[in-house]
Amino acid sequence: MFARCDVALRKASRILVPLAALALAACGSPDNSALSVAVIGGAEDPFDTDAQMTLAGQLVRASTAEGLVSFDEKGRVIPALADRWIVTDDGQSYIFRLRDGDWASGDPLTAESAKAALQAALETLDDNPLAHDLAGLEEIRTMAGRVIEIRLSRPMPYLLQLLAQPELGLTFKRRGAGPMRLERNGGVARLVPIDPASLGLPAVENWPRRTRRIDLQALDGSAAVDAFNAGKVDLVMGGEIQHFPLTRSVGILRGTIQVDPVVGLFGLRVMNEKGFLADPANREALAMAVDREGLIAPFSLGGWSATTRLVTPSLDGDLGTIGERWGEQSMDERRAVASARVRRWTAGADPQAEAGEQVPKAPASARGSRNPAPAPDPNGPQLALWLPVGSGADILFDRLTADFAAIGVRLRRTDEPDDADLRLIDDVARYPRAAWFLNRLSCSAGKGLCSTDADARVAEAASAATPEERSALLTEAEAELTAANVFIPFGTPIRWSLVRGSVAGFAPNTWGWHPLMPLAWLPR
Known part of the structure; x- marks a missing residue:
């Protein structure tokens, strides 16, 4: 009898324990x-x-x-509506074979419908910066029932990355596939x-x-x-950077903080030419004052790369002829030069008098990039800075306030982007080429000061006969923008996820x- 009961209990436990586990899972798990x-x-x-x-x-x-192509989780281009493609030897023709199958409406996916959908997507870009990146696209042609060709006015080695962007997702009868x-x-x-x-x-x-x-x-x-x-x-x-301090609350058992190794623009865009900002040398003084490593130090971000260049160094096509700025000067020496410019402007001196200036010795009170700086002259320049909302942005503001105070410039924060003299730009590159950076800082982008000379070099590069000539013209464009001092770069953007x-x-x-x-x- 006891044996039979024991067997019955074991059988019951095999049924009830899993049921109990399922009940607990339903109550306590997503x-x-x-x-x-x-x-x-x-x-x-x-x-x-x-x-x-x-x-x-x-x-x-x-x-x-989805578009003709898309990205996988590692950022690699993979087939989407097109299941395969070829690129001609001259790099000016991409031929896509569409996959078999239909649109979501049930209509067949054809070269004609895909061409119309791609043209419609391109038209919606209007003056979006992505439209400037696609300026080399010349013609879309149908070649067969499921084959389309994209012809280019010049080689665009990054075309597939652009076609995978979400803005170029294709729809038919207002529905995607x-x-x-x-x-x-x-x-x-x-x-x-x-x-x-x-x-x-x-x-x-x-x-x-x-x-x-x-x-x-x-x-x-x-x-x-x-x-x-x-x-x-x-x-x-x-x-992004403004949210990063929030990650301190994440325990190691809950998940991991993943930081993407992105490139792009992260720094301050000069928005106008009013007062102190009218002279490119004064705008350069602000860039000289920034302690880039110190700016990010409070975030404890390993692997972050600082730069004084507008274009991230060592990208494909970088000739290496433009280096980091002020590399021969210490932070103290840079700030001494910048302080002299601020004093001359405050005193009403001719800004052209700085030509050929020598590096003065830094005053004792200014030595050491994080020593307290003397209070700026109340008659000196005051600039309005726009930053996004967040504790990380508060840290940036405090650091930049101290950096600019070290050369005699006062900083105030504004909630209105249109009221700003300086504005944080934090944008990840969609493809790793100099053209992306230059397009984002162009006059046509309509966001702050720019250089028509730099834009002219970019336009010439678009019709360059060889990749070498194109790289040389883009390098000239970067040099023009650098001399204009319209952007104060900090380094690479910061993008993170909790996983x-x-x-x-x-x-x-x-x-x-x-x-x-x-x-x-x-x-x-």
Whole structure:
């Protein structure tokens, strides 16, 4: 009898224990059918997928309307609507073979429909900086039922990276072809992987069991980190310098802080030529005063690269003829030169009198880049600086205030970008070439001071006969912009994410771009 009871109890335990475990999982764990993602931004960002998109909008656009090509989680270009392509030897023709299958509407994916969709996407760019990057695109032609050709006026080795951008996601009858579809649930964008068979593509066995939904919402920085710490989201993306101090609350058991090895523009754009800023030498004085390493030191970011160049050094095509500025001078010597310019301006002296100036010896009170500086002359220059909101931006403001005070310039912070004399620019490059940087600082970009001479060199480079000639002209353009002192570079931008250890399909990469579809694949 006791033996029979023992057997019965063991059988019951084999049934009840798993049931209890399932009940506990249902009560204490998130929905395993979805991965919860937070992107730092505004609540409506995921649903704004127009040309001027936020990061959340870009992620949704790229997930629901892929282009001819797209990116994988490592930032590599992979097939999308085009399953293969070739590039002609002269680099001026890209020929794409479209995949078999249909648009989401059920209409067949043809060369004519893809051409029309690509032309429509290009037209929406208007004066978007991406339009300047694509200026070498000359013609789109259909060659066969599922073959299109993109002809260029000059070689564009980075064309595939540009075609993979979310702005060039293609739609037909106002719908994209996936790889995911969007369902709105309040403030949450639910992105559901589309079964390939429904698009006329080969079926994937056990599709519902191999993929999961992505629940994406946009939250402000503090709320996103709090949600991660509370276990409500598995991944936080879109972190920038102003939010970085929030990561100090993340314990090692909750997840890891992933920093992308991006390049781009991170520094201050000079917005006008009023007063002190009218003279390029005075604008250079501000750049000389900045202690770049000290600026980022409070963030304890290993591997961050400071630079005084406008274009990130050592990119493809960099001739190496433009080096770091003021390399022969110490910080004290640089600030002594800058201080002399500020004093002359304050006294009303002719700014041209500085030609051929010698490096004066730094006063004892100024030696050491972090020693307290004397109070700036109340009659000296005062500049308004715009920074984004966040504790990291507060740290930047304090550091820049001290740096500028060391040369006699007062700094105040403004909440209105249009009221700013100086404005933080923090932008990740979409392709690793000098042209990207120069296009973002051009007069046509319409954001601050610029150089028409530099723009002229960039225009000449666009029609250069050889890559060597093109590189030389772009180098001249960088030199022109450097002499104009319209931008004060700090170094590389900072992009970070919070990633729980259980998340698959995420990898830091050069573009700081993390598509959602790789995250939707369930680990085997």
